[in-house]
Amino acid sequence: xxxxxxxxxxxxxxxxxxxxxxxxxxxxxxxxxxxxxxxxxxxxxxxxxxxxxxxxxxxxxxxxxxxxxxxxxxxxxxxxxxxxxxxxxxxxxxxxxxxxxxxxxxxxxxxxxxxxxxxxxxxxxxxxxxxxxxxxxxxxxxxxxxxxxxxxxxxxxxxxxxxxxxxxxxxxxxxxxxxxxxxxxxxxxxxxxxxxxxxxxxxxxxxxxxxxxxxx
Numbered sequence: 433x434x435x436x437x438x439x440x441x442x443x444x445x446x447x448x449x450x451x452x453x454x455x456x457x458x459x460x461x462x463x464x465x466x467x468x469x470x471x472x473x474x475x476x477x478x479x480x481x482x483x484x485x486x487x488x489x490x491x492x493x494x495x496x497x498x499x500x501x502x503x504x505x506x507x508x509x510x511x512x513x514x515x516x517x518x519x520x521x522x523x524x525x526x527x528x529x530x531x532x533x534x535x536x537x538x539x540x541x542x543x544x545x546x547x548x549x550x551x552x553x554x555x556x557x558x559x560x561x562x563x564x565x566x567x568x569x570x571x572x573x574x575x576x577x578x579x580x581x582x583x584x585x586x587x588x589x590x591x592x593x594x595x596x597x598x599x600x601x602x603x604x605x606x607x608x609x610x611x612x613x614x615x616x617x618x619x620x621x622x623x624x625x626x627x628x629x630x631x632x633x634x635x636x637x638x639x640x641x642x643x644x645x646x647x648x
Contacts, residue, residue, distance in 0.1 A: 434478030435642045440517045441479045442568070443471045444524035444556065446486035448504045452544070453535035460525045461607040464488035466574075466630045467523035471496045473634040477642070482517070484510045486524055503530065504553035511556060515566040519641060522557040522573045522594075525607075529553060561593035570644065571595050572637075576602040585617055595619070598637070616640060 445467020450458040464485060471483045472493035483498045484507055492498040499514070501507045504526045511520070529550040535543070557573045571594040575585035578601065585599030600614040613627035616637075625636050 436474060436638065436645070437478035439474075439479045439519060439641075439645070441474055441481050441519040441521065442484065442511060442514050442517045443467055443474075443481060443521045444484045444486075444507060444511065444526070445471065446488040446490075447525050448486045448507055448527045448553075449502045450504065450527045450530035450553070451502075451534055452531045452548070453537065453539045455538050456544075458527055458530065460527065462486070462525035463608045464490050464524075465608075465610065466612060466633065467521075468493060469631045469634040470521060470523060470637060473631065473638045474641075477638050479519075482514050484514070484524075503527075504556065505530075508554045508556045508559060511560060515560075515563070515568070517568045519570045520560050520568040520572065521637075522560070522571075524556075525576060526556055527553055555592070557594055558592045570641065573597050575599045576607075578603045582615065582617070582622070585615070589617055596640075 446464030447459045447462040468490050471481050475481045475493060475495040481496045483496050485498055485500055487502060499510050501510050530553050532549040532551045561571045573592055573594045575588045575597050577584050581599050581601050585597045589597040597617045598614050599617055600612055610630055611627055612630050612633045614625045614633055616623040625633055
């Protein structure tokens with residue numbers, strides 16, 4: 433069961449939360465289930481797993497070190513503090529944008545009734561992929577799409593500079609549900625993983641990492 437012993441793996445999971453004021457925030461529907469199950473399975477196979485998680489209701493998997501964060505900037509800082517690692521897996525649904533201004537007190541409706549100004553968050557997957565000193569040997573991203581799945585995922589892999597992309601269609605109940613379907617996209621192959629439990633998808637990813645390790 434210790435096929436991945438000796439590998440250090442950083443995984444991001446869950447949503448990020450971008451505060452507007454002490455009460456309100458911007459976020460998304462990610463439950464964190466897929467990322468947590470990947471962390472669980474990789475730890476079961478002997479990897480040293482560090483899970484950097486946005487807010488979820490999920491318990492930390494056994495033998496996994498969890499670091500809790502809220503915002504995208506918090507998540508990037510936590511990832512960089514945990515490098516170097518053998519593998520980085522970006523499963524988290526990171527908010528692309530955050531409010532330009534944080535209100536220290538609860539904002540009045542009138543202050544928010546006009547257009548809420550947003551600024552772009554840091555791109556964690558791209559930052560790790562292009563890291564000049566501590567880039568992991570294998571950098572894996574997720575492409576959560578609702579349409580044009582393969583085309584958008586292929587383009588994302590090239591744009592971010594990561595080694596693999598796991599493409600999955602998040603229409604319907606995928607983000608909060610217990611099942612998923614995915615396509616593993618690398619520079620030289622595409623492997624379809626039929627709809628299955630999220631744990632089974634995690635096992636397939638662990639097998640793929642193990643197979644890559646065996647060729648090096």
